[in-house]
Amino acid sequence: MSTYAVGDLQGCLKPLHKLLDKVAFDPNVDRLWLAGDLVNRGPKSLATLRFLYSIRHCVTAVLGNHDLHLLAVAWGKKRSGPSDTLDAILTAPDGPLLINWLRHMKLLHTDHELGYTMVHAGIPPNWTLPEATAHAREVEAVLQSDYIEEFLSGMYGNQPNKWKNKIIGQDRLRLITNYLTRMRFCNAEGELELTNKSAPCSSNTSEFLPWFEHPNHLCGGQRIVFGHWAALEGKAEPEHVTALDTGCVWGGCLSAMRLNDGEIFRVKCK
Template sequence: MPIYAIGDLQGCHAELERLLDRLDFDPGVDRLWFAGDLVNRGPDSLAVLRQVRALGDSAIVVLGNHDLHLLAVAAGNAKHSKKSTLGAILRAPDRDELLEWLRHQPLLHHDPDLGLTLVHAGLPPQWDLAQARACAGELETRLRADDYGDFMHAMYGNEPARWSPDLRGIERQRFITNALTRLRFCTPDGTLALKEKGEIGSQAPGLLPWFQVPGRRTRADRVIFGHWSALGYWSGENVWAIDSGCLWGGALTALRLDREPLEPIQIDCAGYLHPGRD
């Protein structure tokens, strides 16, 4: 059974269609893992959301920061609604069904048979895989609660920046959110540096890509992630970065997971925005 992980789409529906044609995708047989950020900034987020939802059990989606942003805006967080291209979803007749489906998607997916874990952004170095799965589960429970809108109004912000098992309430939930959906760089002690967005080597002194921190507790685990378009496709140190910047005129990447070694399949993308990447 072919299994592919696909990088950030951000509303690039035509490119998704071309990639699925390139893969000769058969929803009755094949499986797709989406690394999050299905929506926002690209030209057709509504079509992407509808198509991925319609895949049913053929698709696994982990939520990204732009997906959470859609849920926040839909829940009435007008303060953070600027620079969104989500209007078509919010006006759609099936918006409630789409949003309900979206908020029930996981923040982390682990396949013990393949020995692979999928997240949108990263894992702080203090977490082992069991801790990461437990923290993702906490956030999933919060998003699926009837009062999830309260969280959508409080999730924004960069603090607390360092993990502690003593964190509670919204501070704990915000750290988990930022780690799983926004992380790129951090300090050697695991303090998140969420304002750093560039290529490796562009970061401030003392910062490291999250996956290069010495002593990272998931260094023996194989992790696939998106989110970092400035990094592009990258593999090494037991991680695979698969956001290759489709939105910005890079490529859309599918990584085949059921064969060793893991190999990328890419299509070129015209690009809908000029890089100033997030």
């Protein structure tokens, strides 16, 4: 049995099929991890969800910011944008089934036997892995509860941008969500800088570094796979961190990592 972690799909179903064929993926034996952003921007968001739902027995996925955006649109808390490709899901007869399946996914997943953690954007340097897991469960519980509408209504926004244990309510849930699904740059205390979406610059002297480059990150050497940051082009340091978003929806590649041995597989995307 092999476990493959795959980067952001964003509704690009054909490259996913090509990638699974390349690794001879067997849904009866193998496991498929997905690092979030299953839908949106790409051409086949509905078909992608339908396919993944059909093999859900072997799929483990975490929610990305585009997946949460779909939930917000579905619950009427946000309008679709001009570049969104969500209408087919929202109008499909099985749309409610697929959306309900999506809302029950995690924001962070750890397999202690494999020794890997998967998250869409990252884990701030001032959280240990148990803390990150506990905070993720806070948001997951609300998404799966009758309070989902209230959460989605207040989900958008960049404030607060720095963690304090005393933060409560919607502010707390929004910040947890931003860390796990939107973060790229932050400082050592976990203060977010959410406007910069570019690749890291070696000459950068700012205190705001890629979340994984802070030398005293409390997750230590925990092996982490993540998506979200296409500008990295699959390159991230240190060695125990693997960037899986290689910009498939933008014409880059779709990438998978076999967690059993660390081998990387890629297919080109049109």
